[in-house]
Amino acid sequence: MNLTILGCYAATPRTFTNPTSQLLEIKNHLFLIDCGEGTQVQLRKNKIKFSKINHIFISHLHGDHFFGLVGLISTFALLNRTTDLHVYGPKGIKEIITIQLRLSNSWTHYGLFFHELESKESEIIFEDSKVVVRTIPLKHRVYTNGFLFQEKKGARKLNLQAVQNYKIDTCYYQKIKNGGDITLEDGTVIINEKISFDPEPAKSYAFCSDTVYNEGIVPIIANVDVLYHEATFLQSEAALAQKTMHSTAQEAALIALKANAKTLILGHYSTRYENISLFEAEASLLFSNVLLADDGKLFEF
Amino acid sequence: MNLTILGCYAATPRTFTNPTSQLLEIKNHLFLIDCGEGTQVQLRKNKIKFSKINHIFISHLHGDHFFGLVGLISTFALLNRTTDLHVYGPKGIKEIITIQLRLSNSWTHYGLFFHELESKESEIIFEDSKVVVRTIPLKHRVYTNGFLFQEKKGARKLNLQAVQNYKIDTCYYQKIKNGGDITLEDGTVIINEKISFDPEPAKSYAFCSDTVYNEGIVPIIANVDVLYHEATFLQSEAALAQKTMHSTAQEAALIALKANAKTLILGHYSTRYENISLFEAEASLLFSNVLLADDGKLFEF
Structure with missing residues (x-):
């Protein structure tokens, strides 16, 4: 299971920081999670084989998590893709993309399928013989889901x-x-x-961004191997985190602790902080195995 | 009159090439022309004062000319812009942007005005005491306008x-x-x-992209000081240019010659060509004053 961070900073794309997008390689699937503006360039910079991405998961409809989607879908068409592409995201994502493809007279020649989400309960949204993907209902300013990716137990x-x-x-x-x-x-x-x-242990990855501190997700992500949890702020800005419905590094660590996660990855840092190692320091006071996401970083599990 | 090329390559954004966007500084206006994905990052890289852009002109609804617009509009909101913003572009542009702002629950606090174009005749779309902007109807696969920016003759x-x-x-x-x-x-x-x-001579700039070779624009841009004309292909790919309704470098030069332009800037190169100096060489056979656009290049006139 490999995770490539394509972008992990909050709000607007900047010269050296990219909005949220990451690529999870699990059981021969390439799952793209979120797709901020510039994601297709980040995919190129990280030398990832575009064409093998068949499933894209969008957490919520804030621009820093989906403004790059229409460009990626168009580029797939320009590259003469023929494989089906599946997009999972909040209700509305289909309308946003199709109106742009329609008005630009550039409908895709490959199959483009939208799986619109509106449930407030965790649900299975993808399953095959090797992997299952569930939503993790999060609490943010708009309807938001995290995603839990679980390998199935293989044969003995x-x-x-x-x-x-x-x-x-x-x-x-x-x-x-x-x-x-x-x-x-x-x-x-x-x-x-x-x-x-015994078979190889089945691994699991939970993506939780964006969200205010929410213990409600703990039962869903219990015992997860790797938890990516947003930490937009440090605890010194806890009031701001609450107001904007984001989390602090300390809160992310508390969720990791309560969920008995093995590893916690922090990301979605506000660009107000010049030194992201402060996030690691804060979270490490509560949780021992903290890693910091950064654009272009590859985690192998 | 200054022109900053933010992006001048066709089709998809890549690691080192950006889709169309340019900034025209004319009589204290900052006019943004087209806004491909990543334009806001290009604005930052070129150290341009975002907040002074009050008018954005979109030539047509192909992704490489407008996919960066919604991100820029959102970033203006995040930066607490209060000044009105005017967007001029083909009918449909308003729906594309507003549906995304609505679904992401992030309507702008500043005034956002859309001036939708659908005329097939040249028309004045902006005018104040110092500058007038007219459309240049172009021929492409979708409804497309170039834009003619003319300084007004100043006082003696x-x-x-x-x-x-x-x-x-x-x-x-x-x-x-x-x-x-x-x-x-x-x-x-x-x-x-x-x-x-006599007053300072009034300068003029014509932006013509994307378009097939079209002599119909010559009377509109006659005697223009600076003509930016797309040259997606070299003459060796003339058939492809015709099929995709783009121009070759030779055709761009012919338009510059017939319009009696003083300077021709080429751009919108297909990324199939590794060496853009071939475009200059081809156009220079017909027209003497040829310049090559490139991302990040500043032209002062």
């Missing part, structure tokens, strides 16, 4: 030596991987644990 | 020495600046040319 791994010792025929291997016990010809039952190993 | 300049020699009272100075003759107390008439100088 064959204990080849044990299987050969018991002289088990290869036609039973899939049954063993699926967790089944085996009955030998003499009637002996070999329990699965003796002939297989 | 007082010939102070002559005025004092004739002992003309200061109360007549404005009349002289306005071109009037003066009758002295003894009845002698002093013709204006004897007591004043």
